[in-house]
Amino acid sequence: MEWSAEAAARVEIDAIDLLGLQLEEALIVAPATETPGIDDPAEAHAGLKTLDGLNTDGPAEVHVGSGTSAPPSPDIEPGEIVEQHAVAIAQQSTTGQNDVEDLGLLKRKLSNKSRWERKKLKKIAVREEKARQQARDDQLRNEGATQILSTLYDGETVTVIRRKYDPALLAQLQDLERELNGPLDTSHPKFPIEKFHMLTKPGTYFIVDEDTEKLVLAVRITPWSTMTDVTKDYVQHNLHTVMDWSRCADPIKTNSSQNRIGGKSAKEKPNASRPGPGSSGLGSRDADQQVKLKSHGKGQAVSIKPNGHMWAVGWHASMEDDKTLVYYAGKDAKVELYETVISRLPAAATMFKEHFLSLFPGAARSMIRFAAERNIPSFADGELDGESSEMPFANCLTLTNNNFSNALHMDNDEAPLAYGMWWTTRVKKVNRANVYEFDEKVDHSSVKGGAFLLAAYGIGVDFERSGGLVEIFWRGKQDWHATTKSTSPSECTRWGTSVQLTKKGVAAVARFHKQGAERGALVNAHDRIETMHARKQTKK
Numbered sequence: 001m002e003w004s005a006e007a008a009a010r011v012e013i014d015a016i017d018l019l020g021l022q023l024e025e026a027l028i029v030a031p032a033t034e035t036p037g038i039d040d041p042a043e044a045h046a047g048l049k050t051l052d053g054l055n056t057d058g059p060a061e062v063h064v065g066s067g068t069s070a071p072p073s074p075d076i077e078p079g080e081i082v083e084q085h086a087v088a089i090a091q092q093s094t095t096g097q098n099d100v101e102d103l104g105l106l107k108r109k110l111s112n113k114s115r116w117e118r119k120k121l122k123k124i125a126v127r128e129e130k131a132r133q134q135a136r137d138d139q140l141r142n143e144g145a146t147q148i149l150s151t152l153y154d155g156e157t158v159t160v161i162r163r164k165y166d167p168a169l170l171a172q173l174q175d176l177e178r179e180l181n182g183p184l185d186t187s188h189p190k191f192p193i194e195k196f197h198m199l200t201k202p203g204t205y206f207i208v209d210e211d212t213e214k215l216v217l218a219v220r221i222t223p224w225s226t227m228t229d230v231t232k233d234y235v236q237h238n239l240h241t242v243m244d245w246s247r248c249a250d251p252i253k254t255n256s257s258q259n260r261i262g263g264k265s266a267k268e269k270p271n272a273s274r275p276g277p278g279s280s281g282l283g284s285r286d287a288d289q290q291v292k293l294k295s296h297g298k299g300q301a302v303s304i305k306p307n308g309h310m311w312a313v314g315w316h317a318s319m320e321d322d323k324t325l326v327y328y329a330g331k332d333a334k335v336e337l338y339e340t341v342i343s344r345l346p347a348a349a350t351m352f353k354e355h356f357l358s359l360f361p362g363a364a365r366s367m368i369r370f371a372a373e374r375n376i377p378s379f380a381d382g383e384l385d386g387e388s389s390e391m392p393f394a395n396c397l398t399l400t401n402n403n404f405s406n407a408l409h410m411d412n413d414e415a416p417l418a419y420g421m422w423w424t425t426r427v428k429k430v431n432r433a434n435v436y437e438f439d440e441k442v443d444h445s446s447v448k449g450g451a452f453l454l455a456a457y458g459i460g461v462d463f464e465r466s467g468g469l470v471e472i473f474w475r476g477k478q479d480w481h482a483t484t485k486s487t488s489p490s491e492c493t494r495w496g497t498s499v500q501l502t503k504k505g506v507a508a509v510a511r512f513h514k515q516g517a518e519r520g521a522l523v524n525a526h527d528r529i530e531t532m533h534a535r536k537q538t539k540k
Helices: 005-026 078-090 097-152 167-180 229-248 287-299 332-359 361-373 503-514 525-539
Strands: 158-163 197-199 203-209 215-222 307-317 325-327 396-405 418-430 433-437 451-454 459-462 469-474 481-483 492-500
Touching: 215 459, 229 307, 229 332, 229 396, 229 418, 229 433, 229 492, 307 503, 325 503, 325 525, 332 361, 332 418, 332 469, 332 492, 332 525, 361 418, 396 481, 451 469
Parallel strands: 158 203, 197 459
Antiparallel strands: 203 215, 215 469, 307 325, 307 396, 396 492, 418 433, 418 469, 418 492, 451 459, 451 481
16 A cells, blocks of 8 residues: 555544544543444444543544554553554555655654644643532532531521622613513513522522622522421411501502612622622622612612502601601501501511521521610510510511512611511402411412512522422612512412511611600500500591
């Protein structure tokens, strides 16, 4: 057989093929003792070893030229494999010294090229190994945290999820709000659902900022069917107390969180500050960024149509000149129910506190400590007489239903922490008034849509695909969040709650104590009951 330019080109092509196989999974490939030919690769033998000692999916297919060659020693370098391959083909030539000289030149060229390829492959292999090691470290860290947390949480399924803060996603969602002229809808074609990790399955989830390592969200999804009868009865009984408040008090008509963000999007500069350590120990934005987002949220807010109903329970600043701190009032016609609810609120507050402590102990203790240091009364303390057994806690509990939704916002609260529960009930009409009941046939899936979003982190809770009791902790004052659009049939409704230390409420408590805690500056729940009874008698 004559040694030709075509044969030389084929040697080079085969050599590059071998080097290419080395790049794939960083493998070192050796040809078999008997190689049937390029058209029959199934018979080729591949000796493999990986750089990191991990197993591979199986032997690689090796395409080699015609002829035979002995398998090289395991110590042979890839460049030497190429040279042996070239010699094997060259030995088939029947020409003279000129072909041998040509072969020597070709070997030197291939040798130089193989050294360049080896350097290139080494750099790629090092880079890929670093990436694999980082992925393994992250996985081990998450698995380790999950194992520890599962032990602490009495065997619950616990998942740690790391998410990166994405201001571009936040801006995209705010642009969509302007386009919709209303709250976000996760079923809308323009909603970037592919950028979101939506939580739906039972279990406990901890969402951590990928850069700061701060916990930004905690979620627990517990189907009713997985609770013991005692636990389910305890929870639902106290949720009934909260729902009954909606029957004896009027909804609040002002809610700043339902103001859609207008004007420019809250886009951050490339070097904008990220969430960092704050006094709460949970992370916060620096002063410049906080002012920027705050001025954006309030400076050009555009009102959207109210969606759903909201009630508030607890203490707030008075609008009356001679009063400083007052308790939310009820309907005169429902004074008896109002009085019953007031008496049952301490048990409901205890349940909220217990569940908050069990989901995220650090945040719950932080809220309790904050309230204790400032003498903030619990929303369940209807007297504020200095003798109540109710411990300091959140001054306000908000309650929503009837497809409540709002725009992306940060809460105007004194403390950055918020905790809430979501559930679904049946709605019945009794004497033209709504009555709410738990029903095994009614769950979150009975209401179409609706989700809680932490916008810039691309994380959310899909209520429709969840079940039972959903609990969420979030940094209400620090992170943009929203409840998305939902649609429910008339016979059921989804409820949402949150316990918070409101800015105006905390300020009113401070003024009350600064003024000497005079009884005349206070209107408590029992004052409300007396006034409601008196007005009811007058109307008769």
